[in-house]
Amino acid sequence: MIYTDGTIAIKAGSPIVTGTGTQWKKNIHGVAPGQMVSIENGTNPINMMIRAVNSDTELALSFNAPVARSGAKYSIATTVPDTISDAARTMSANQGYIVYFLQAMQQWMTDTGKVEVELPNGQKVTLDSVKAMNEALSGVLKYSPHVNTGATDSSGNGSVNFAGNMGRVYRTKAGVITIYSRPNEAGSGYTTSYQLPETAGTVIGADRTWVGDNFFFAQREVYAAPPGTTVRGSWSGTQAISYAKGINFGYPGSNNSDTGQMYIGYNGKGYLYFLNSGSNGGKFGGEIALIGSSVAFDGSGFLKKSSPIIRVHPNGSFETNDESEGAEVNRTDTGQYHITGILGYNSDGAWGVNGGISVPKDNNGLELVYVADRVLEDGGIIIETCHRQHTHLPDKFQNWRLKEITADGDRVFYQDGEPCDLPEYTRLDVRVEMPQGSVWNVKQRELAEHMEREQAEREVQEAAEKAVEAEE
Structure with a gap:
């Protein structure tokens, strides 16, 4: 047999071999004095005899090593396969491990707490003893396939009883999970603590709600609204393109006083609006905040309204977000960038008069370039960038941008208004x-159509279920 686990290191002039990931002392592997070890050394392996096995990770050779090696592969010829010596070694090693394993099982079944067991590969694992596991299981809920006779209502179809008959949980045929408790073990009846509806999120207590998805619940506190403020009711969109759920806020003394609205749309965006009141009650007056994919940081780190945005880099390379996918940018000359596949600037003007452009700035908030632009008949945009010197400032605060160094070693800087590419890293x-x-708009139409079909299917299914319930 041959043993090759791990790697070894030797030093020239020393007989000691140090192993990494080795188990030379384990009898099951059969490494012993007098055996030959062959150590990798290019095309000329080193062959030497083992004089002693000091530990799992140290051997002593018969002679000093002629060269130094580190992390080298090796092989040790332990026994000749199918020989009497090989069989004797294998049987002896296996017998020793069987005895150890039986002793470990005895310890696992009789001890308390945790028991450490060593596997054949040398890995050590820690197990809970049988007694420890039994003690842990003794505190779990006890299951009863029938409703407890001590309960006041026996209409359930299964229950879980708590130890000491202190309470139980059962599910009714209507799909509501009910939790009962018996304070201080008094009497034979139970008092209802909570009823959990089949749909997550329904209010189940005066000061708490259950929120979650499917069978996972988390409890949170519900706090009262500030004085003079009330929730005017919840709502949900009915059109496929505007699927959303939201809450209106207003003053409780008036039936037509909704002054705010918070909702989350089907696309995952969150909105906070203020609403007009009086004759225009309920109509949007403007956005206060947008949360989610509707905001983005510009090149200067400012948070701005998003959708659709193109990031143009100095060499003409560009990045699009989901909504601007399909647009392209080409650098046609020094400081000249041509954007195609679009219809000009965004029409809502959220970034300024032109709708717009966010220009890189320095540490003092001063823009590094001038921007000249024009929108073409096909909707494309040509943007030209020119150096902005800020000559009205003291010299140390001006925008000194190096253009080139002449053959004589003189430095030449860009002049104010001179065409230039965007500064590096902006x-x-x-x-x-x-x-x-565009790719985004096509996807949105497909999504709206898909959601509309799903809504129609849900309505048909709900109508069928109601019809079945009515017949029952």
């Missing part, structure tokens, strides 16, 4: 309008 953020045939 970018332009451009907010654009995408055509109806």
